[in-house]
Amino acid sequence: MTEFIQFTLSGIVFGMVYAAIALSLVLTWRGTRLLNFAQGGMAMLTTFIALEVVYKTGSYWEGFVVALAAGVVLGAVVELVVVRPTLGRPELNSVIVTIGLLILLEGLAGIFFGGQFRSFPTAFSITGVHLGKTPLGVSRFDEFVAGVVLASTLILAVAFRFTSAGLRMRAAAFNATVARLSGIRVARVLTVGWALAGLLGALAGVLVSPSTFLYPNSMDSIFVYGFTAAVIGGLDSPPGAVTGGLILGVGLSYVGGYVGGGRGSDLTAIAAMAMLVLVLMLRPAGLFGGASLRRV
Amino acid sequence: MRRVLASIVIVAAVVVLLSIKLNAFRDYQIAEIATYTTAVAGLTVLTGLSGQISLGHGAFMAIGGYTTALLLLHLSWPFVIVLLVSAAITAAAGGVVGVAAARLSGPYLAGATLMLGVALPSIASAYPGTFGGDQGLTVVFNAPAFLGANFPLTRWQAWVATATALVTLTLLASLSRGRIGRNWRAVRDDEVAAAVAGIDVARARVLAFVVSAACGGLAGSLLAVITALVAPGAFPITLSITLLTAAVIGGLGTLPGAVWGALVIVLVQPYITNVAYSHGLSATTSANIPIAAYGLILILIMLAFPQGLQGAVSRLLGFGLVPLKKEDTSERT
Numbered sequence: 283m284t285e286f287i288q289f290t291l292s293g294i295v296f297g298m299v300y301a302a303i304a305l306s307l308v309l310t311w312r313g314t315r316l317l318n319f320a321q322g323g324m325a326m327l328t329t330f331i332a333l334e335v336v337y338k339t340g341s342y343w344e345g346f347v348v349a350l351a352a353g354v355v356l357g358a359v360v361e362l363v364v365v366r367p368t369l370g371r372p373e374l375n376s377v378i379v380t381i382g383l384l385i386l387l388e389g390l391a392g393i394f395f396g397g398q399f400r401s402f403p404t405a406f407s408i409t410g411v412h413l414g415k416t417p418l419g420v421s422r423f424d425e426f427v428a429g430v431v432l433a434s435t436l437i438l439a440v441a442f443r444f445t446s447a448g449l450r451m452r453a454a455a456f457n458a459t460v461a462r463l464s465g466i467r468v469a470r471v472l473t474v475g476w477a478l479a480g481l482l483g484a485l486a487g488v489l490v491s492p493s494t495f496l497y498p499n500s501m502d503s504i505f506v507y508g509f510t511a512a513v514i515g516g517l518d519s520p521p522g523a524v525t526g527g528l529i530l531g532v533g534l535s536y537v538g539g540y541v542g543g544g545r546g547s548d549l550t551a552i553a554a555m556a557m558l559v560l561v562l563m564l565r566p567a568g569l570f571g572g573a574s575l576r577r578v
Numbered sequence: 579m580r581r582v583l584a585s586i587v588i589v590a591a592v593v594v595l596l597s598i599k600l601n602a603f604r605d606y607q608i609a610e611i612a613t614y615t616t617a618v619a620g621l622t623v624l625t626g627l628s629g630q631i632s633l634g635h636g637a638f639m640a641i642g643g644y645t646t647a648l649l650l651l652h653l654s655w656p657f658v659i660v661l662l663v664s665a666a667i668t669a670a671a672g673g674v675v676g677v678a679a680a681r682l683s684g685p686y687l688a689g690a691t692l693m694l695g696v697a698l699p700s701i702a703s704a705y706p707g708t709f710g711g712d713q714g715l716t717v718v719f720n721a722p723a724f725l726g727a728n729f730p731l732t733r734w735q736a737w738v739a740t741a742t743a744l745v746t747l748t749l750l751a752s753l754s755r756g757r758i759g760r761n762w763r764a765v766r767d768d769e770v771a772a773a774v775a776g777i778d779v780a781r782a783r784v785l786a787f788v789v790s791a792a793c794g795g796l797a798g799s800l801l802a803v804i805t806a807l808v809a810p811g812a813f814p815i816t817l818s819i820t821l822l823t824a825a826v827i828g829g830l831g832t833l834p835g836a837v838w839g840a841l842v843i844v845l846v847q848p849y850i851t852n853v854a855y856s857h858g859l860s861a862t863t864s865a866n867i868p869i870a871a872y873g874l875i876l877i878l879i880m881l882a883f884p885q886g887l888q889g890a891v892s893r894l895l896g897f898g899l900v901p902l903k904k905e906d907t908s909e910r911t
Contacts, residue, residue, distance in 0.1 A: 317685055319819075364877060371884045373684070374625070378826045381819055382876030389870025393863050498866075506696055506815065513689030548704035555690075555697035559678065562690055566681045 288419025289539040290532055295424040297531020298431040302486035303508025304515060304523035305435065306479035311517045312455040313475035314369060319380040320360065322505025323387035324480060325487030328352040329496055330395045332488055333402055342405050349484045357480020361473045391498040399500075402491035427489045434485060435524055438478070442520070451475060507534075510554055514561045516568025525569060533557050582751045586744045597736045605732035606804065607844055612739035613800040614840035616746045618824045619833055620793025623750055625822070626831020627759060628786035629766030630679060631688050634695030636818035638791045642668045642798030643808040644702065647715040657719070657803070661742065664799040665792045672791020676784035695818035699810040714809025717802045735804045742800055746793055747833055753789065754833075762786055827879050829888025838887040842879075847872050 303321060310318045332349035336342055364383055368376040406422035442448035453461040454471040462468050486508070487501060494500050511530045515522025537553040565571060593612075597605050621635050645664040649655055655663075675694065679687050702709035709715065721734035753759055761782045764772040773779050802808045824839030847868045854864035883890040 311685065317688065367881055372830070374631070374822075374826050374830060375880050375884055378823055379877050379880045381823055382873045382880065384873070385876065386870050386873030389866045389868070389873055392866030392869060396862055397866070502815075503696075506692060509689055510693055513686055517685050548700050551693070551697040551700045552704070555693040558690060558693050562682060562686060563678070566683070566686060568686065 284416055285539065288417065289535045291418055291420045292424070293532035293535025294528060295420055295428050295531070296490075296535065297511075297528040298428045299486050299490045299504065299527075300508045300511040300530050301435070301524040301527025302431045302482050302489070303505060304512035304527050305438070305520055306482035306486070307509060307512045308515075308517060308520055308523045309475050309479040309482070311512075313451070313472045314361075314365065314376075315373070316365065316369075316376045316380070317509070318360075318365075318476075318479070319377065319505075320383040320387060321479065321483045322501035322508070323384040323391075324353070324356050324360065325483040325504075326496070326498065326501040327387050327391055328356060328480075328484040329402065329487035329491050329501075330391055332484075333400060333491075333496060334395075336403055342403055345403075346405070346488055349488045350481050353480040353482075353484025353487075354477045355480070357483070358473050358477040360480070361476035365476070366469075388498040395498075397498060399495040399497050402488070402496050404492045408492070423492065430485065430489065434482065435520070439520065447474075507554060510558050513568055514558060516565075516571035519568070519570035522568055522570030530554060530557065579752060579755070582748060586748055590740065590744055593736065593740045597733045602730055602732040605730065605736040607848075608736040609732070609739040609800070609804045611837075611840045611844045612736070612743040613797050613804060614821070614824060614843060615743045615837050616739075616800065617794050617797035617821050618828065618839050619743075619747055619750055619836035620790040620797070621821050622825040622828070622831055622833065622836050622839075623754060623762075623793075624786050624790035625825060627754055627766060628762040628783055630783060630786060631684060631822070632691045632787075632790070632818075633688050633822060634691035634693070634698070634815075634818050635790075635794050635821045636813045636815065637691075637694045637698035638668050638672060638794030639798030639801060639817065640699050640702070640808075640810075640813040641671050641791075642795030643802040643813070644709060644715070644798075645795070646799040646802045647717045647808040648708075650717055650719070651715060657738070661796060661799050665795045668795025668798070669788045669792035672787045672789075672794070673784060675791065676787025679787060680780045680783045692815070692818070695813075695815045699813045702808075702810045710809070712810060714807055714812070717806050717808060719803040719806065739800045739804060742796055746796060747836075750789075750793070751833055758782075758785065823876060827876060827886055829886030832886070832888040834891070835886050835888035838891070842875075842887070846875060 303325070306321055307318060310316060310321075328349045331352050332345035335348045336345035339345070360383065364379055365376060368379050404423040406426050408421045408423050410417050410419060410421055411425070412418065442452060450461070450466045451471050451474065453464065454466055454468045455475075458468050461471075486504065490504055491500065494504065507530060508527070511526035512523050513526070514529060515524070515526030534550050534553060537549055541549055541553075561569060593608060597608055600608075617635060617639055621632060625631050642664040645667050646660050649660045649663060650657075675691075679690065682690060702714070703712050706712075719731075719735070721729045721731050725734065754762070761772070761777045764775065764777055765779050765782045769779050772782075798813075801812065805812065820843050824843045825836065826839075827842055828837065828839030829835030850868040850871045851864065854867045857864075879887065885892075
């Protein structure tokens, strides 16, 4: 029972990180109908910037804030400079552009920060917390990770639902032409969407790097699982992204923990694929995907 | 078709001459280009003609590569047979993936195939008894005896890979011009209209996956024999993404585009590496500049040539009068 609780809780923590990446992908997908393959690379770069700030100032929180700010700026700049010229062209062109950007960012990180593994500090203790005498398998910092992602998700949800800026974003995602006719500056809304996605990605980078180390490719697998989570949840649905992240995180934690013989880690990717295939066979547009848009 | 055959004879002659003139490293690069051409040609047919994306084509290369390694290791059949069996087994796997994929649309198919590309090679790590684990399996491949003992292996590898690539390109060209290719394009452009016109949409989509996977299997088989090794690390997810990149950069849906794409992914990075080293930059910098420059080049090509390099070539050669739609460029193989 103790084991079960431990695996569940640590799965939730990793699931929240996947959820943050998944949410950032959902944000850009809803706005621009584009999968941003550079999302993980952008998060890697902002985390490197945060690490430099932490080295310089000795303060975790300054690094944290700088990472988020850098994420916002990078998201907006990428949308304006790289993505916008490709919109309206064949869809795959934009995808290849984001892949090119990912490779460019990883190369730049290698040039400026080097290729070695760097450890990233945490805000709180990483020793496990106990409930009475039972070890829960998670630390104060893990609680912080889950709490921050949950809080930012809720803030986003509330903002989307109750503010006029949120209404504009939903309108632009729902139908760009009608939104434009209603006086919404769709282009600016798209940029804001990318900036928010950049913020979520940067958040994921800072939160996950203490457990993965930081190097130019360190976010690649996190991105793959975040993408998988978004697909499981349904690419149009923010609640789906969070649900998908949690399902994937907890599921992979069980596979890693219970499937013995030290093969657990090798089987992680296979288990993730099995979960993805299962969900897509039952619901081809993800758990929260709406009615199919294909006219058949 | 006559033009296709003529250009294939010319390419074959050029490759034979080059492989004799150039050194072993260049021969290896020729073999690499031919290998990637085979895989990218299959992918460009799948994504460009039938409209289905695959971000996990490296998985099919892995199946072909491991099949080849296991067959050569345990049965030591003649290589041609091994190559064909590898392609057949990979085609069967492609059929399974295709049946699952037929229900999925764009990004969901992208996600599913991406995960396939990540997960499949890790099966080899999980079962070291059969697949040699992370170290992989060594592949023994020699030049045939009648060429003499001094015949360089790399030259033979370049010939075998080029021959396979050319045969694959010819078959794909004739497929895409015929009824099957027409069905694929119809399904890609409008599923409902295609179904109304009497095309079995699901069958067309699955067939595209079978054909494309077979090409991937051939390429994996070639990769196994030119690198003398199959290991999970030889089929990373970046391989799958590189293949799609090559298909789009070259010109999606066009077979000459597959060749341009393969040239870009094989030659650009080593070239920039040489330039960086010759300018006396530090090791870290000169190791990473080619990566950054490669990313930049991908972005610039996409911004400058929306139809890929083949689109640019057609326009340069004066085919620009023909509207540059996907349908037209694919006819001009």
